[in-house]
Amino acid sequence: MSSQIRQNIQLIVAFFLVLFGGTAGYLYLEKGWSVLDALYMTVITITTIGYGEIHDLSPAGRIFTIILIFVGLGLAAVFVAQVTKVIIQSGIRNLYEKKKMYDKINKLKKHTIVCGYGKIGRAISLKLYELGLDFVVLDHNQERLAEAEQRGYKVLHGDGAVDGVLLSAGIRRADFIVLCINDDACNINISLAARELNSDIFIVVRGTDPSIEYRMLRAGANTVVYPLDLGGEQIGHILARHAGVAENEEAGPTAHEVMGYSLRIFPHYDNTPTTVGEVKVRTGAVNALVLHREDGTDIENPADDMELSYGDSVLELVKNDGAGCELKSDIKWSKDLILGIPFIDAEHRVLVRYAEDFQTALREGQDHEAVARLFDRLLEYTSSHFAREEAFMQKRGFPEIEKHMKEHRRITREVMELNRDKKYIFPDSIDSFLQDWIINHINTTDRKYVKFFKDEDK
Template identity: 35%
Template structure:
């Protein structure tokens, strides 16, 4: 039973005993104030004199009230001391505060599993300014997590834990659990609850990648395979690998690679790649004309951007900001 629920029951029991005693003394001929005073002093075992002389019936009633009232008070004391000394109350209040904070989030990213891969993903997401909610069933993994980061303690294979992490309003879900079976199950659950959410899953083995995509993951990533390829890239083409590393992950360079969706009604819809570059100064690298279509690298300046396309560009922070401003409503002149 939750600590706050136990405290609530204890307080209601004490209130019930107080009402019981007050009504009993009223029936014995006491006034309301006298009945309330007699009940409180009796239950609290203060030991003051009776307000009025008690008849045999009143004495029996008082004995019953002492037994019931003292037992209730001791129960209240035990519940409160347990909640305070064992930290139950503090954890419950923190959990409520966290749930309220998560409920207010919109467009955040849920990281399922806070192991080495999950920690790395969460750190990178936060470094780019994204709002992150971390979910894991091991409380010890939260020891080094920034207190400002919302977290949910529980098994992410369960629907209620995903919903508690704000799946209904999340932008994406990153699943990086210890076993492929749990990752597949969590991916299935997330896809069933939110058919439109972006799901990126960690594949521990090469064979599980196809299964994760069948389960509903938009992308399945094998960190070991990517790590091996990066090692080989640094060995064969170190300058190319370093450049890609810098523009994707480092803050020391002003240049960035970013994807920009061309939504319906956007100022870019129906315009050419060349117009986009002339207006903002960004360098178009590739374009995906529609969901599911292949990427067209190095698009020509005459290529038209239809609604629903995704444009991948490279530019400075100022150039990317100008491009985003166009996408969100500015009009090309």
């Protein structure tokens, strides 16, 4: 139990003790009073309302009333101080977080505004993040925005049809705005407002009813997209390709492959240090081009004896001859991962199963679309799991919640970076990361709050 909850309980107990003590005191000191009379006199005394004495008080009763007034004033002062403390702390924290977010948004130029963080908005935001493009997520739903912020996106709460909200999102500095709200009328209103505030902005609107597309175009939209139609077309292409009637999208080498060679990234997600030379041997690389340190510094043509720490990565030139890293270990659910909190254990089981599916896809050499889809599913579930876990810790008053949330942000940031570069990452690196992300996180970081709750419940 946290100190905050303990203080609140103590305050409530103290209030009822004073109420009981005052009632009992009047019943003892004043003859002929009923319980209701004594309780009423106690309430108006400790709240200092001052309606007057309901019956004439004896000298002992007057002295008792004086004592009760001072006790009531002290209790009221403590209560007011406690409530004020909570309000001020919460308000300052929220203002500070909002100011930091506004400062980040105010620095953006030529960015994209994504209105609506539903399924379509999530997919668009993820792709923009993978491409390294600046964007702001705008939504009126605080829970959805919390999930977006968890992933490291810049977010803004509000209605996109309100000029002030669009201006706060940097509409006049933005190059694009994507309206993916599942309501054509709302999209039309936002399109009108966006075009009025920035005549040069490129507006993409998610449509649901083709019969009113002309209205969206008249409202200022540059193009209208129908996700259901795109989904049906994509399914058709997949069926055609598997039936052997679709042409290959690329007849030659991929964009990142030249003359049988390509660039690959080896991020080091192992607590055991290694060297550039050891990485080259493990990956079968021809050469190490750049060593990227976690602090952001780059070392070109690093020597083989240079050491990598956790979070460092190496950009390598590899020959596409089928060689490369293999997965060293499997992510498997075991009783050692059970924490004893049913809903947390259930979500961890799902997390491990999604990791298993992803590893299976890598091991079987499934196509890039399938692997990317499984990794996105793993990322999606992890973000929502972290949010629910943090809400649980906050509700139970875990004192180290800020430190735990910081660890969640680190993992989410690293996942997003892997997701952005997933075409170039070695399976061995992802394997090491999954071990740290899931297994080590559960067995070390998560067990800290489990131990705290068990100690509190004793």
